[in-house]
Amino acid sequence: MYRPEIKVFDCTIRDGGLMNEWRFEKPLVKDVFDGLARAGVDYAEIGYRVDKKMFSPKDFGPWRFCEEKDLRDVAYECDTKVSIMCDVGRTDYDAFLPADESIVRLVRVATYVPDIDKAIHLGKHLKGLGYEVSVNIMAVSHALEVDLDEALDQLGETNFDMVYLVDSFGYFYSEQIHWLAEKYLARLPGKELGIHCHNNQQLAFANTIEGIIKGINYVDGTIYGIGRAAGNCPLELLIGFLKNPKFDVRPVFDLIEKYFFDMKKELRWGYELPYAVTGILNKHPRAAMAFLKGVHGNSCSEFFDELLNVDDV
Amino acid sequence: MYRPEIKVFDCTIRDGGLMNEWRFEKPLVKDVFDGLARAGVDYAEIGYRVDKKMFSPKDFGPWRFCEEKDLRDVAYECDTKVSIMCDVGRTDYDAFLPADESIVRLVRVATYVPDIDKAIHLGKHLKGLGYEVSVNIMAVSHALEVDLDEALDQLGETNFDMVYLVDSFGYFYSEQIHWLAEKYLARLPGKELGIHCHNNQQLAFANTIEGIIKGINYVDGTIYGIGRAAGNCPLELLIGFLKNPKFDVRPVFDLIEKYFFDMKKELRWGYELPYAVTGILNKHPRAAMAFLKGVHGNSCSEFFDELLNVDDV
Numbered sequence: 202m203y204r205p206e207i208k209v210f211d212c213t214i215r216d217g218g219l220m221n222e223w224r225f226e227k228p229l230v231k232d233v234f235d236g237l238a239r240a241g242v243d244y245a246e247i248g249y250r251v252d253k254k255m256f257s258p259k260d261f262g263p264w265r266f267c268e269e270k271d272l273r274d275v276a277y278e279c280d281t282k283v284s285i286m287c288d289v290g291r292t293d294y295d296a297f298l299p300a301d302e303s304i305v306r307l308v309r310v311a312t313y314v315p316d317i318d319k320a321i322h323l324g325k326h327l328k329g330l331g332y333e334v335s336v337n338i339m340a341v342s343h344a345l346e347v348d349l350d351e352a353l354d355q356l357g358e359t360n361f362d363m364v365y366l367v368d369s370f371g372y373f374y375s376e377q378i379h380w381l382a383e384k385y386l387a388r389l390p391g392k393e394l395g396i397h398c399h400n401n402q403q404l405a406f407a408n409t410i411e412g413i414i415k416g417i418n419y420v421d422g423t424i425y426g427i428g429r430a431a432g433n434c435p436l437e438l439l440i441g442f443l444k445n446p447k448f449d450v451r452p453v454f455d456l457i458e459k460y461f462f463d464m465k466k467e468l469r470w471g472y473e474l475p476y477a478v479t480g481i482l483n484k485h486p487r488a489a490m491a492f493l494k495g496v497h498g499n500s501c502s503e504f505f506d507e508l509l510n511v512d513d514v
Numbered sequence: 515m516y517r518p519e520i521k522v523f524d525c526t527i528r529d530g531g532l533m534n535e536w537r538f539e540k541p542l543v544k545d546v547f548d549g550l551a552r553a554g555v556d557y558a559e560i561g562y563r564v565d566k567k568m569f570s571p572k573d574f575g576p577w578r579f580c581e582e583k584d585l586r587d588v589a590y591e592c593d594t595k596v597s598i599m600c601d602v603g604r605t606d607y608d609a610f611l612p613a614d615e616s617i618v619r620l621v622r623v624a625t626y627v628p629d630i631d632k633a634i635h636l637g638k639h640l641k642g643l644g645y646e647v648s649v650n651i652m653a654v655s656h657a658l659e660v661d662l663d664e665a666l667d668q669l670g671e672t673n674f675d676m677v678y679l680v681d682s683f684g685y686f687y688s689e690q691i692h693w694l695a696e697k698y699l700a701r702l703p704g705k706e707l708g709i710h711c712h713n714n715q716q717l718a719f720a721n722t723i724e725g726i727i728k729g730i731n732y733v734d735g736t737i738y739g740i741g742r743a744a745g746n747c748p749l750e751l752l753i754g755f756l757k758n759p760k761f762d763v764r765p766v767f768d769l770i771e772k773y774f775f776d777m778k779k780e781l782r783w784g785y786e787l788p789y790a791v792t793g794i795l796n797k798h799p800r801a802a803m804a805f806l807k808g809v810h811g812n813s814c815s816e817f818f819d820e821l822l823n824v825d826d827v
């Protein structure tokens with residue numbers, strides 16, 4: 202499907218970092234950025250920028266903090282724009298330079314529906330500094346519709362660049378994506394939409410396609426699907442699907458063979474039965490990650506029954 | 515989605531056998547059949563029945579031939595009907611008892627579009643013996659539309675029970691499934707449709723859901739997605755998705771934990787990069803299987819370029 206407005210957004214390091222505390226070596230990140238640039242990827246999200254007063258650099262790799270000097274060691278000015286993510290409630294407003302002094306082009310603010318006012322406050326600060334701003338509303342499969350509608354209406358009144366539809370728990374299938382995409386489009390006229398899917402039920406790529414079909418232009422993927430738990434939409438499938446001549450899947454294949462085959466054996470993201478259980482039941486995958494470490498009984502059937510009988514985990 | 519007409523069709527042993535020459539031990543197959551029955555699965559396809567004059571029982575396990583006595587060792591009369599598959603051109607017409615003397619309820623005839631007359635000839639023989647009959651048209655992503663249309667029209671004139679839409683190469687995405695499902699429905703009024711998807715691009719489950727949405731009632735899955743190359747739609751996801759109260763996903767979880775975790779390490783089905791390449795390029799996965807064995811150069815990028823430059827493989 203060739204639609205020139207479509208932007209491919211890679212979050213390999215940012216979302217993959219959830220599996221290794223963002224301890225990627227700089228030569229790897231540099232190689233990844235360079236490969237993404239050659240693949241024609243529009244944005245590369247290199248990590249989070251969390252408040253150092255809340256999280257110690259001793260406990261995490263550099264991509265938890267994304268200092269300018271670290272970013273400049275791995276990225277360079279080119280058509281692939283550097284993005285970072287920040288969480289509502291974990292961000293030091295003073296950690297951001299004016300955009301024209303930074304290598305960062307886009308900041309994505311991750312929020313839950315009840316924190317939308319805080320997200321807008323932070324987004325306005327970032328927009329004022331000259332960054333492109335996206336608000337990524339997480340866990341909408343747990344949101345009350347009236348609250349989500351109000352959040353979208355508030356975002357519609359901002360000058361932010363994009364709003365993301367996020368399937369945090371890998372719960373949605375196509376008809377739900379269609380319903381949400383139509384809702385976001387109707388309440389956010391003139392704003393670009395993005396979609397970020399998780400693969401708990403092997404639907405991340407499919408749901409991303411459904412987003413594209415409904416008019417969403419910003420589509421997230423990660424190399425070989427790396428990401429928390431079951432991971433994300435595999436970037437190689439997404440680029441293989443898009444017919445825009447600027448994209449080239451080969452550099453992504455090369456990165457996978459050079460780094461991600463072995464990394465997957467170590468970090469173990471991707472489809473596994475406990476993630477299917479949490480996906481089917483619309484639960485956070487942290488319960489599945491605990492099950493894989495031996496908590497929550499011995500069998501997936503027991504795990505399934507346990508999750509059925511709790512209000513939330 | 516609760517639609518009582520939906521029938522879940524398991525082909526774990528039949529399609530999984532493509533990965534181990536159908537050498538499943540009888541206690542395992544018996545356990546699988548029993549678990550499927552407890553899960554509420556409507557059909558269990560236990561293997562192929564190929565002509566023994568063409569394939570020697572010395573070279574394959576029993577589920578390549580599915581003799582009545584072997585089937586009766588592992589299956590029993592219950593709400594889960596026994597199915598077997600036979601290929602056009604590889605079938606001994608005399609190998610079938612009258613249906614009322616057989617434990618088999620359904621025979622699925624696998625054919626390519628150009629062999630549709632042979633498939634209909636075989637199907638009529640089987641229907642005459644009293645079996646339910648399905649015709650599964652393989653590789654439709656390589657068929658000329660006018661030929662496919664004619665094949666469907668011919669099938670529409672038979673008294674066969676079902677016709678299957680098959681994505682042999684894991685090439686289709688939702689809009690193509692919709693287009694084909696609408697075509698099959700329009701040309702086969704009054705006949706049940708089935709869908710059988712492969713997972714080369716992680717779209718098997720998603721495409722099966724799209725088939726359901728378009729009105730297809732017979733949906734194929736295999737336990738933990740076992741099957742040739744990237745495998746099939748995972749039965750546990752399919753049953754987790756369907757809301758019909760007769761289905762229970764727990765026996766499938768239990769079978770996976772008892773047998774299929776370890777089996778997957780040995781037989782290595784599921785998503786791998788070379789299968790993504792053949793899926794993206796609408797090629798038979800045999801090229802990817804050869805690549806994984808060291809044929810076709812050293813890197814997936816080279817493999818991709820090689821397949822781009824051949825007319826077919």
